[in-house]
Amino acid sequence: MESIRLTKTDFIQYLQCPKSLWLFKNEPTEYPQGEFSTFMQKLVREGYEVERYVQQFFDNAGDRNVNFQAEFRTGDGLYARVDALENMGDGTTALYEIKSSTSVKTDAKHNHIKDACFQKVCAERAGQQIDRVFLVHLNGDYVRNGAIDPGAMLAFADITEAVEEVESETSAEIDAALTFLASDQDMNGCSCIEKTRANHCDAFGIFNPEVPTPSIYSLPRLRANKIGDLRMKNVLGLDDVPDDFPLSENQRIVVDSFQEGEPKVSAQAIRKFLSELIFPLYFFDYETFSSAVPLLDGTSPHKHFPVQYSLHILDADGSLHHKEYLERQARLPDRLVERMQEDFGPTGSVVSWHASFEKTRNREMAERYPGNADFLNSLNDRMVDLEDVFKTDYVDAQFDGSTSIKKVLPVVCPHLDYKELEVQDGASAMEAWQRMINAAPDEAGKIAADLLKYCERDTFAMVEIYRFLIDLVR
Numbered sequence: 001m002e003s004i005r006l007t008k009t010d011f012i013q014y015l016q017c018p019k020s021l022w023l024f025k026n027e028p029t030e031y032p033q034g035e036f037s038t039f040m041q042k043l044v045r046e047g048y049e050v051e052r053y054v055q056q057f058f059d060n061a062g063d064r065n066v067n068f069q070a071e072f073r074t075g076d077g078l079y080a081r082v083d084a085l086e087n088m089g090d091g092t093t094a095l096y097e098i099k100s101s102t103s104v105k106t107d108a109k110h111n112h113i114k115d116a117c118f119q120k121v122c123a124e125r126a127g128q129q130i131d132r133v134f135l136v137h138l139n140g141d142y143v144r145n146g147a148i149d150p151g152a153m154l155a156f157a158d159i160t161e162a163v164e165e166v167e168s169e170t171s172a173e174i175d176a177a178l179t180f181l182a183s184d185q186d187m188n189g190c191s192c193i194e195k196t197r198a199n200h201c202d203a204f205g206i207f208n209p210e211v212p213t214p215s216i217y218s219l220p221r222l223r224a225n226k227i228g229d230l231r232m233k234n235v236l237g238l239d240d241v242p243d244d245f246p247l248s249e250n251q252r253i254v255v256d257s258f259q260e261g262e263p264k265v266s267a268q269a270i271r272k273f274l275s276e277l278i279f280p281l282y283f284f285d286y287e288t289f290s291s292a293v294p295l296l297d298g299t300s301p302h303k304h305f306p307v308q309y310s311l312h313i314l315d316a317d318g319s320l321h322h323k324e325y326l327e328r329q330a331r332l333p334d335r336l337v338e339r340m341q342e343d344f345g346p347t348g349s350v351v352s353w354h355a356s357f358e359k360t361r362n363r364e365m366a367e368r369y370p371g372n373a374d375f376l377n378s379l380n381d382r383m384v385d386l387e388d389v390f391k392t393d394y395v396d397a398q399f400d401g402s403t404s405i406k407k408v409l410p411v412v413c414p415h416l417d418y419k420e421l422e423v424q425d426g427a428s429a430m431e432a433w434q435r436m437i438n439a440a441p442d443e444a445g446k447i448a449a450d451l452l453k454y455c456e457r458d459t460f461a462m463v464e465i466y467r468f469l470i471d472l473v474r
């Protein structure tokens, strides 16, 4: 193994799970890194963009002695590149940790205090005294109006005391991490075998190859104590779950589906759901854009606004029409809402998947455009969530514990998928839209076509799933 290097990112991974960091550092070819997702690329780009505005903020201040990206190394492998370091003029030094979030986070997955503390410990062990520590984040209430105003968009939180409180503990954890990484570890098994799926990382299958897919971890809301009870009985696969093992109704349905090799269907409940729909049916889906640094006047950090929709309209006689809209400029959804007014009729159910997302966008736009509020609120009143059917009334172990349309569609409508599409998910759509509005006309046209195809697939998928349900309970 090469000599150990421990960065802030490594350290945070260590705090979440020492063993996953050990695998990453010691067996990098085994580590399931997957692709650097479009979403992750966007986060990294946004982080750099926020850093540029912090730099601009200090530049505007004129007389501040700030060094960006100062690097610190220690002989035992610690490495820190500090976002900003300021010589305060009175002989003291302040360290700035820059984040694109809208608050100082201290949860298990994102602990900004620990992040900053690692940087301080590393810098100090490399000989740089740090007297104050600031976390620079975005002001969630900032509303862009013209050029970005870094002073209004950025918030500087003095976290010196919070960092000092955890410093000795963090320093010990850093030493423990270095020791742990240099140790030998068993590749067989890891502690998440006792925990619920929400805790598992991508390395779960590497350490626990005996766990099949689907498994007891695919059961909805299965608590750790139940996992323990099942493991006591040597049960990992759904085929081995005993008939008398106490499970919730939703969990038992998944087990039954797996053991019987077929979905568990409540035809009566599905019939009721379908009978309450009012024609014409409007199968509807938004694509939205959001960014850390607000793109447009009137927007705030990380606030979504719709840039596209697809609408399939199914009449009672079975005829299907498609409507769509794609905003091709960097522009708020005023024209989009106008087009929606033209495309939606006054009556008929609006069918979405995970409808809370569409409803929230409608509520936000109703506030932004009071003249359209009645229309947007009425869409919400008419909205039903097709995903609900697959939570309780049609349960298939093949969904692997998820009711996302990307999991349900290939099981119930195997003739339809997203594989051949250039844009395959919402994060890629967001990234593509941003490329499109900045692209030359030819390139922009191609990206627009890809975006339209993707959104159309989402609503056509709902139409096909609806038809599948109709056939099922006919």
Ligand code: SF4
Pocket (backbone or CB within 6 Å): 016, 017, 018, 019, 020, 190, 191, 192, 193, 199, 200, 201, 202, 203, 204, 207
């Ligand atoms: S599955 Fe859990 S215990 Fe195992 S390596 Fe991942 S995070 Fe660590």
